[in-house]
Amino acid sequence: MPAQSPPGEGQPVIGSFGDPEIFRTLDLALRIGELLLSSGAGAADVRAQMDNVAYACGLRGYSVDVTFTELAMSHQSTPEQPALIQIRNVRHREVDYEDLTLVDHLVRDLVVGRIDRDQAATRLNRIVSSGHARPKWAVTLGLGAMGGGVGLVLxxxxxVVLIAFIAVVGVDLLQRRMTRNRIPTFYQQVAGGLLATLLAVGVDAVGLPVARSTVITAGIILLLAGVSFLGAIQDALTGFPLTAGARILEAIIATAGVIGGVSGGLQLARVVGLPLGTLDPGVITYGDVALMGLGGAITAAAYAYSSYAPYRALLPVAVIGAAAVLVYRLMFDRGFGVAWASGVAALVVGLVSFSVAGRARVPALVVVTAAIVPLLPGLSIYRGLALLSDGGSTGLLAMVTAAAIAIALSSGVILGEYIAQPLKREARKLETRLAGPRLVGPLTARASSPTRRRRSRRTSP
Incomplete structure (x- = not known):
């Protein structure tokens, strides 16, 4: 198949029912959507890039449907013919920014006509079948560094930094072993919370002068599912309530598993005669501002590294992560509440990340998600659920605060993307049609104009 021209510039249109070209185009778009969704992209981004792929390959008269576990595309050539529907399930989920970046580049090349559909399919096969150049032990050490950075932020x-490093490394090794045995995620979370708590019990038993709540909080940071709330709120704000609800439910269940593990560890400590006493779950303490900024940089860069982000993105991610923590601390010290401080910091992340991601040649999602991690979005959810499990009005208030923080972080980032995208050079032609925030893939007229999409479908053969 010859290389495609940019959308709307005379590319061949396919549309005859039973044409094998339709099957190949739908299959390519679905496979790309599956990889994007399983790598952490939001539903709006996934649908837009599937839309871009199909349109760039010359397909008209189609529709795209994205849910949390299933992707579907349908095509109807004429009203007299039945619709052709293809469905693809999304089961495997692992944050993988290397594959996300490669697919992002693939879609961009396809849209501008540098490659055709068959070449895109070949590249996608290579991406899916290739392993990672980064060994697992290096990823585990990267996660340990993330735990140490969180210790500094706290x-x-x-x-504390050393203990957090050891705890996160131990939790990651334990989860890898349980994953190989196909144990469900909930039980992995329980085991991780139990391990982190028993480590805190051991630290307390030998008499090290550290805050026990801080040790547990830093140890379970790998387990906290708050990062997924970014995608959940993005889906909710961009018209995907079912997918948003599924993401939120998954995050809450995973966090409940952590609470169960921590509670079990505390009970076991009491039974063996090593009680930790009263703990303040998810407590956040603030130390030196410079150390907090350093911790934010280490946490963001280490998370990006452990998620297989390209090396060229690590330094920008570290700088933005440090800036996010410092902006948050500045706002908090000026008397703003936790939610407002989190929202402003996230807004800065969203404003800066779009341009930085373009220079680093990675999707904005890579920079945004990693830079949000030092703000500990999952910690507020953990604290709210933990206090709620103890009963009383304190837990309910903590859950309301947790929800406010999660919404502030996600909406702040997305608002930053809304403001930043029309300022980018390739988006200036579309400034009168402000697009929904694209954290993955190119911003094209096809992806940003529902009116044009509907018109092209009405005029398709």
């Missing part, structure tokens, strides 16, 4: 000293 105001911990060198001992």
């Amino acid at each position: 105001g911990g000293d060198l001992v």
Whole structure:
């Protein structure tokens, strides 16, 4: 198949029922959508890029449907013919920014006509079948560094940083082993919370002068599912309530598993005669501002590294992560509440990340998600659920606060993307049609104009 021209510039249109070209185009778009969704992209981004792929390959008169576990595309050539429907299930989910970046480049090349559909399918096969150049032990050490960075953000000293490093490494090794045995995620979360708590019990038993709540909080940071709330709120704000609800439910269940593990560890400590006493779950303490900024940089860069982000993106991610923490601390010290401070910090992340991601040649989602991690979005959810499990009005208030923080972080990032995208050079032609925030894939007239989409479908053969 010859290389495609940019959308709307005379590319061949396919549309005859039973034409094998339709099957190949739908299959390519579905496979790309599956990889994007399983790698952490939002439903709006997935649908837009599937739309871009199909349109660039010359297909008209189609529709795209995205849910949390299933992708579907349908095509009807004429009203007299039955619709052709293809469905693809999304089961495997792993944050993989290397594959996300490669697919992002693939879609861009296809849209501008540098490659045709068959070449795109070949590249996609290579992406899916290739392993990672980064070994698993390096990823585990990267996650340990992320735990140490969180220790700095929480105001911990060198001992806390070291303990957090050991705890996160241990939790990651434990989860890898349980994953190989196909144990469900909920039980992995329980086991991780139990391990982190028992480590805190051991630290307390040897008499190390560290805050026990901080040790547990830093140890379970890998398990906290708050990062997924970014995608959930994005889906809710961009018209995908069912997918948003599924993401939120998944995050809450995963966080409940952590609470069960921590609670079990505390009960076990009491039974063996090593009680930790009263703990303040998910407590956040603030130390030196410079150390918090350093911790934010380490946390963001280490998370991006452990998620297989390209090396060229690590330094920008570190700088933005540090800036996010410092903006949050500045706003908090000026008397703004936690939610407003989080929202403003996320707004800065969204404003800066779009341009930085373009220079680093990675999707904005890579920069945004990694830079949000130092703001500990999952910690507020954990604290709210933990206090709610103890009963009383304190838990209910904590859950309301947690929801406000999650919404502030997600909506702040998305608002930043709304403002930043029309300022980018390729988006200036579309500034009168402000697009929904694209965290993955190219911003094209096809993806940003529902009116044009509907008109092209009405005029398709």
